[in-house]
Amino acid sequence: MTAFQPMITGTRYVVSAGHYLATEAAMEILEAGGNAIDAGVTANLVLGVVQSEMVNIAGVAPIMVYIAETNKVLTLTGVGPWPKSASLDRFVQEFGEVPIGILRTVVPAAPDANIQALRRWGTMTFGDVAKAAIRYARDGFPMHVMMHSYIKDHVNTYRMWPDNREIYLPNDEPPIIGKPFIQTDLANSLQYMVDQEAAASGDREDGLNAARDAFYKGDLAATIVKYHKENEGLMTAEDLADFSCNIEAPKKVIYKNGGKPIDIYACGVWCQGPVMLQMIKLLEGYDLKSMGHNSPDYIHTLAEAFKLSFADREAYYGDPEYVDVPIDKLLSEKYAELRRKMIDPAHAWPELPPAGHFPGITPSPNVHTIGDGSPPAPTDTSYVGIIDKDGNAFSSNPSDVTFESPVIPGTGFAPSARGSQSWAVRGHASALGPGKRPRLTPNPALAIRPGKMVMPFGTPGGDNQTQANVQVLFNMELFGMNPQEAIEAPRFMTHSQPDSFSPHTAYPGKLTAESRIEEVTTDELSNRGHQVDRIADQTWKTAGVCVVRKNLETGVIEGGSDPRRPSRAMGW
Numbered sequence: 001m002t003a004f005q006p007m008i009t010g011t012r013y014v015v016s017a018g019h020y021l022a023t024e025a026a027m028e029i030l031e032a033g034g035n036a037i038d039a040g041v042t043a044n045l046v047l048g049v050v051q052s053e054m055v056n057i058a059g060v061a062p063i064m065v066y067i068a069e070t071n072k073v074l075t076l077t078g079v080g081p082w083p084k085s086a087s088l089d090r091f092v093q094e095f096g097e098v099p100i101g102i103l104r105t106v107v108p109a110a111p112d113a114n115i116q117a118l119r120r121w122g123t124m125t126f127g128d129v130a131k132a133a134i135r136y137a138r139d140g141f142p143m144h145v146m147m148h149s150y151i152k153d154h155v156n157t158y159r160m161w162p163d164n165r166e167i168y169l170p171n172d173e174p175p176i177i178g179k180p181f182i183q184t185d186l187a188n189s190l191q192y193m194v195d196q197e198a199a200a201s202g203d204r205e206d207g208l209n210a211a212r213d214a215f216y217k218g219d220l221a222a223t224i225v226k227y228h229k230e231n232e233g234l235m236t237a238e239d240l241a242d243f244s245c246n247i248e249a250p251k252k253v254i255y256k257n258g259g260k261p262i263d264i265y266a267c268g269v270w271c272q273g274p275v276m277l278q279m280i281k282l283l284e285g286y287d288l289k290s291m292g293h294n295s296p297d298y299i300h301t302l303a304e305a306f307k308l309s310f311a312d313r314e315a316y317y318g319d320p321e322y323v324d325v326p327i328d329k330l331l332s333e334k335y336a337e338l339r340r341k342m343i344d345p346a347h348a349w350p351e352l353p354p355a356g357h358f359p360g361i362t363p364s365p366n367v368h369t370i371g372d373g374s375p376p377a378p379t380d381t382s383y384v385g386i387i388d389k390d391g392n393a394f395s396s397n398p399s400d401v402t403f404e405s406p407v408i409p410g411t412g413f414a415p416s417a418r419g420s421q422s423w424a425v426r427g428h429a430s431a432l433g434p435g436k437r438p439r440l441t442p443n444p445a446l447a448i449r450p451g452k453m454v455m456p457f458g459t460p461g462g463d464n465q466t467q468a469n470v471q472v473l474f475n476m477e478l479f480g481m482n483p484q485e486a487i488e489a490p491r492f493m494t495h496s497q498p499d500s501f502s503p504h505t506a507y508p509g510k511l512t513a514e515s516r517i518e519e520v521t522t523d524e525l526s527n528r529g530h531q532v533d534r535i536a537d538q539t540w541k542t543a544g545v546c547v548v549r550k551n552l553e554t555g556v557i558e559g560g561s562d563p564r565r566p567s568r569a570m571g572w
Helices: 020-031 036-050 088-094 110-121 126-139 145-153 162-168 184-199 204-216 219-230 237-241 273-283 296-316 333-340 462-477 483-488 519-527
Strands: 008-010 014-017 063-067 072-076 251-257 260-266 384-387 393-396 445-449 453-458 492-494 510-514 531-535 546-551 557-560 568-571
Touching: 008 014, 008 568, 014 020, 014 036, 014 546, 014 557, 020 036, 020 126, 020 384, 020 568, 036 063, 036 110, 036 126, 036 184, 036 384, 036 393, 063 110, 063 445, 063 453, 072 110, 110 126, 110 204, 126 184, 126 204, 184 204, 184 219, 204 219, 204 237, 219 237, 251 273, 260 273, 260 462, 273 296, 273 333, 273 462, 296 462, 296 492, 296 510, 296 519, 384 453, 384 546, 393 445, 393 453, 453 462, 462 483, 462 492, 462 546, 483 546, 483 557, 510 519, 519 531, 557 568
Parallel strands: 510 531
Antiparallel strands: 008 557, 014 384, 014 568, 063 072, 063 393, 251 260, 260 445, 384 393, 445 453, 453 546, 492 510, 546 557
């Protein structure tokens, strides 16, 4: 396959991120002597400015790092819990779902995740890594097409709250493409954190703790809590002060690709990351390469495996501190072999297949709405992948929108509305509850072939994320594409699963396919029972994958970025 834009290569470092300004800012940090974690946090913060419609400084930020010196992969959970006063009974009785607005706010995790990553594995100060984000917020950046379109699509909800309207709808209209977009309050909030760091006595760690406390215990916390109290929100000072992200070992499967095993890492079941691992493990039992890239057999097999994996997600995934998730069994060889028997090569499941059965564990009730027509496109979230000169890797999916809940006056941010990914359903593994985390869609990934290759990768796109990641990974591993070719290759998505966002709408049997997939192929898929929608080629609706891959034997680092979105790769 021929790519439309060149693959980036480097021997020192490479960055691929969801917006070109985030990539540039991360490169500046690397040029100044910072490592992958310093640069990654920089990019996360910049994305919270230049993509603030779908990445929130006060949102979520799951992070995965590979530390070359110790040869270890670790994760920072990067999602906050429901406030302690959250009541499932109230949401069930009053709303029947998690309603749009202040009540879907959970504790913001991104500030802690970014500062923890910086403190544990970085080398720089918060002031160093926040400089670019402050500049773009205070001085502005050219409004880009996707941001404009996103705001336009959600103009009615932006109008629901004064500060959302003032920031994102100047003159009550979406910002003009190409005009500077300025977020003064957001710049001031970040500057306040930097100033608190600078005023702290002691060493670098003391300063970073002061920057963190400025958000969770200082004036920003007080402003958030006051607004919630005055507007019937749930957030308290205790909720913020008591919060800290967990550091965990990742989940892993070994994909035995024709005698070339590769370790694939994902975050835990507090997000959907292990769904990707389930997909990979299930598909390992097929000779996919012989089917041919994007052939009817290939697409059918992947789509049915996706459905089976999503069925288990819906039945069992949730905050592991509150629910028993049989993840080791779900990722086992024995279970994958059992689930393969449910794939009929000639007939598609007309809806989501049944989940697996595990004695002693009750699956979630099958409650969702059924959608008509074409599925809406999940747009929020962004991604950062980096490899530095020492071989360290950073992989992160910062996220959270500004149209679902109010921007807190004077702060410039809307604290995490990720409660939208909880369920107001009794007995559901991902039902909301006090102190419980929503099941997150953002899920950064890493692949490592020991002694041969290290590769951070990921994408925005809600329920499309794991599907896009698997397709891009297989494009490289099975069909020999370089990262840029693998990213640009046409994609398809299944939509039988309930949407992770409230009201959790499913489109049973629906399969969307980009138009470069041949019509004779989609006709055959229709004959097998898939309800195929052919959609525009290279559309942001099929995610926006970024990949950085280092050949440990040659030292060459490759970077790919998705032209479906304003993402860019840079390297040296």
